[in-house]
Amino acid sequence: MSRHIPVLLKEAVAALRIQDNGVYVDGTFGAGGYTSFILEQNPTVHVYALDRDETAISAGRALVKKYAPRLHLIHGCFGDMSELIPESVDGIVLDIGVSSMQIDTPERGFSFQKDGPLDMRMGQTRLTAADIVNTFKENELADILFQYGEEKKSRLIAKKIIERRKEKPFKTTLDLAQLIHGCMPHKEGEIDSATRTFQALRIYVNDELGELERALIAAKSLLKPAGILAVVSFHSLEDRIVKRFFQEQSGHTPNTNKHLPPVQKEKPSFELLTKKPVTATLEEKNANPRSRSAKLRVARRLA
Numbered sequence: 001m002s003r004h005i006p007v008l009l010k011e012a013v014a015a016l017r018i019q020d021n022g023v024y025v026d027g028t029f030g031a032g033g034y035t036s037f038i039l040e041q042n043p044t045v046h047v048y049a050l051d052r053d054e055t056a057i058s059a060g061r062a063l064v065k066k067y068a069p070r071l072h073l074i075h076g077c078f079g080d081m082s083e084l085i086p087e088s089v090d091g092i093v094l095d096i097g098v099s100s101m102q103i104d105t106p107e108r109g110f111s112f113q114k115d116g117p118l119d120m121r122m123g124q125t126r127l128t129a130a131d132i133v134n135t136f137k138e139n140e141l142a143d144i145l146f147q148y149g150e151e152k153k154s155r156l157i158a159k160k161i162i163e164r165r166k167e168k169p170f171k172t173t174l175d176l177a178q179l180i181h182g183c184m185p186h187k188e189g190e191i192d193s194a195t196r197t198f199q200a201l202r203i204y205v206n207d208e209l210g211e212l213e214r215a216l217i218a219a220k221s222l223l224k225p226a227g228i229l230a231v232v233s234f235h236s237l238e239d240r241i242v243k244r245f246f247q248e249q250s251g252h253t254p255n256t257n258k259h260l261p262p263v264q265k266e267k268p269s270f271e272l273l274t275k276k277p278v279t280a281t282l283e284e285k286n287a288n289p290r291s292r293s294a295k296l297r298v299a300r301r302l303a
């Protein structure tokens with residue numbers, strides 16, 4: 001299994017402005033790349049690291065020992081962080097999405113390149129991707145593919161799924177991928193035609209956008225004044241949520257009339273530190289293709 005290479009690691013951790021005796025949250029522990037890097041910056045800092053994936057937590061136990069007593073590893077969702085973290089903190093970092101370990105383990109069912117059960121759950125959620133494609137109504141399926149995958153052929157794919165499942169339910173990732181490839185043959189130079197459908201199902205199964213929205217609100221209540229929130233996102237749906245939250249909270253909500261100043265609804269609770277998102281350097285993009293779509297946005301909590 002490939003090891004997860006952290007994306008925008010130096011940029012995201014530098015954004016936290018690590019200080020002596022600081023307490024930080026890594027909401028997406030994964031393989032512990034960010035967490036270790038934060039703990040290595042300064043021997044006096046503590047980190048609460050969360051992951052909804054039990055496998056990531058089990059694999060992280062060795063790091064808990066290595067950095068004892070400074071690393072507190074918690075199995076849970078970042079959307080629940082205000083209940084899971086017992087104190088106010090100086091910084092929170094989120095590196096959202098799936099890890100390479102999750103994508104590259106066929107049994108987890110995230111990949112359309114390797115066969116595995118059609119699962120896609122990062123943690124203990126109720127529905128698997130198979131439950132959705134085998135039981136949801138045609139219009140519900142089409143809406144999911146359109147909304148979370150921005151898939152233009154959502155209606156066609158949903159129709160074909162319904163036709164096929166009448167004969168035999170979908171069980172595996174390749175089974176579904178082959179159906180999509182049948183509807184939309186691969187074109188040279190374009191992404192695999194199954195990409196958007198798989199993204200949409202994964203986002204829906206794990207309620208990824210809802211989790212992100214809850215995490216941003218939770219971060220507001222957990223951060224001490226001057227505490228930093230740094231978020232790395234990997235696609236436009238996530239980035240839009242982060243961008244809007246930061247704009248609204250810092251008093252920069254764009255006016256519907258572009259010629260008028262931003263609308264300020266309430267006293268700002270954050271100061272925006274990145275007017276434009278930070279992206280990976282060419283060197284990082286060449287070394288790690290996953291970093292190509294990454295965007296880092298940073299804001300500081302106001303008193």
Ligand SMILES: C[S@@+](CC[C@H](N)C(=O)[O-])C[C@H]1O[C@@H](n2cnc3c(N)ncnc32)[C@H](O)[C@@H]1O
Nearest residue numbers: 006028030031032033034051052053077078095
């Ligand atoms: C991109 S990886 C993070 C990699 C990590 N920064 C590193 O350096 O190893 C994302 C991780 O976040 C976890 N994750 C995704 N959504 C989550 C959520 N809502 N709550 C907690 N963990 C989540 C995934 O299970 C995965 O392990």
